[in-house]
Amino acid sequence: MxxxxxxxxxxxxxxxxxxxxxxxxxxxxxxxxxxxxxxxxxxxxxxxxxxxxxxxxxxxxxxxxxxxxxxxxxxxxxxxxxxxxxxxxxxxxxxxxxxxxxxxxxxxxxxxxxxxxxxxxxxxxxxxxxxxxxxxxxxxxxxxxxxxxxxxxxxxxxxxxxxxxxxxAVRFQREEGQISRAKFKLLEAERTFRINLAEFREALDIGAAPGGWTSLLLERGLLVTAIDPAELHPSLAENPRLTYLKKNASEVKFSPGQFDLLVCDMSWSPLQMCKLVLDLQQALVSGGSAIVTVKLMHRKPLQTIREVMSKMNEAFEVLRAKQLFHNRDEITLFLRRK
Ligand SMILES: C[S@@+](CC[C@H](N)C(=O)[O-])C[C@H]1O[C@@H](n2cnc3c(N)ncnc32)[C@H](O)[C@@H]1O
Incomplete structure (x- = not known):
């Protein structure tokens, strides 16, 4: 007992x-x-x-x-x-x-x-x-x-x-000029899932605006392609390692295997998010990592998560699924492309 x-x-x-x-x-x-x-x-x-x-x-x-x-x-x-x-x-x-x-x-x-x-x-x-x-x-x-x-x-x-x-209750210090509180989610995922973001070469950030996640990836030394129809924070505009596509993610195409990291924090219907990520999976090298948040929109989160994981399984191995302290009505998945 x-x-x-x-x-x-x-x-x-x-x-x-x-x-x-x-x-x-x-x-x-x-x-x-x-x-x-x-x-x-x-x-x-x-x-x-x-x-x-x-x-x-x-x-x-x-x-x-x-x-x-x-x-x-x-x-x-x-x-x-x-x-x-x-x-x-x-x-x-x-x-x-x-x-x-x-x-x-x-x-x-x-x-x-x-x-x-x-x-x-x-x-x-x-x-x-x-x-x-x-x-x-x-x-x-x-x-x-x-x-x-x-x-x-x-x-x-x-x-x-x-x-x-x-x-x-993981607390991070708010930095001066920090673009969004969303940055804490990626910082927490990095710690909780023991990911060393600095080890990646090039990241695709889907639903990037205003740019908290993008700014962290840039700080870790990665090349970043950020997609969002909304504006990124002006402080990111001059960064030579950033490509910003002011578009809906369903409109973009990339060469196969261009990225070794895909992140997506879209706060959108979970199954739509799955579809977008799965449509873009070829852009991620085989064995590449993905960190995505899953919005829990209705009253049956465990069922939503099961559905999302089973869809994601088509292309990804789910390494971890966790509601982080900085997740609100969502959880974070850490995935590896098959
Ligand atoms: C919660 S915010 C992302 C916050 C961001 N991770 C950060 O750290 O600042 C969600 C973003 O997803 C974007 N979004 C929603 N649907 C999208 C789509 N189909 N394609 C691209 N971006 C999308 C929204 O415009 C919004 O800016």
Whole structure:
């Protein structure tokens, strides 16, 4: 038996739960934050459950952490004292490791300390066992969730927790002159799918305007062809590595294998998007990669995704399908051309 806290993008928890129920038919859920965070109880032990989740990673499950310990909440200084004692007892797990402390709370939790104060105290406890505080590339994450009546505490590697950010909420710094928030989606896909964009030579960006994705691809040193009937941001106009076709994607043709990367973020009907991408697949070299967002337009996202994946399968192998933190009503696919 094991217990876990699962997190999905706001409004998508029920789909994450549906995916989890398929993996673990006798799973039991309890809601912690409406539409977003839930507790799950499984008959499987921790290792079996982790393996199943990693082998069949649910699209809508952004983050998961085991509940290894529980502490009742008093709503006073004892809470932090008891948490510190608990971590001190468990500290062998973190010995000599780079450890990040993640703290989240539900609204109305009586736990009286901020995330920053909790982290400061626990970092000091962890330093006693020669564990180095590391937010960027931790080996281990100590996750604390302050619920309404208790602290739920668990630990694991970033791979086991599916993210190295608290609750999988990846934050990127907004840059000066950034063209669109959409850029964060591609940055997150690059991290989550472990893609090194700089390794590609030439990219086709379908539905490129105003140009957030195009700007990132240019920053990574690629040649880019951007297609969109809408205007690209003027800051991109002079870039010698950019070709801009102010057209509908259904009107363009390219030589076979011209590109080794295709990206598409069209916010359009998913099946139309599929058709456009499949019509342009020849432009992508065999073995080339594609990153596409799939808009979830109606109420049955899992069915839409199944249909899109089965269509895409005609020409692509689906390497990953994930709702990223920066995806709104959509998911992101990482594909390889067959
Ligand atoms: C969400 S925006 C793309 C944002 C972009 N990824 C960025 O980072 O700035 C969607 C774009 O897709 C374009 N689009 C929709 N249908 C298209 C089509 N058939 N051909 C080309 N572009 C299309 C729209 O004009 C719009 O600019």
């Amino acid at each position: 094991s217990r876990w806290i699962g997190t999905a993008n706001h409004g998508f928890a029920s789909y994450a739960m549906e995916e989890l129920r398929r993996l673990f038919p006798s799973i039991k859920f309890q809601q912690l934050v409406a539409g977003e965070v839930f507790m799950l109880e499984l008959p499987d032990d921790r290792e079996q459950a982790l393996k199943k989740v990693q082998d069949n990673e649910p699209i809508f499950l952004r983050h998961i952490h085991p509940v290894d310990r529980e502490l009742p909440l008093n709503g006073n200084a004892d809470d932090l004292q008891e948490l510190s004692n608990m971590v001190r007892h468990a500290c062998k797990l973190f010995e000599g490791k780079r450890t990040a402390v993640h703290v989240r709370r539900v609204e109305g939790s009586p736990y009286p300390y901020s995330a920053a104060d909790t982290k400061a105290v626990l970092d000091a406890v962890l330093m006693e066992v020669d564990s180095e505080q590391s937010l960027q590339h931790p080996d281990m994450i100590l996750s604390i969730f302050a619920a309404k009546d208790k602290l739920l505490i668990g630990w694991g590697t970033p791979e086991q927790l599916l993210s190295d950010w608290p609750g999988g």
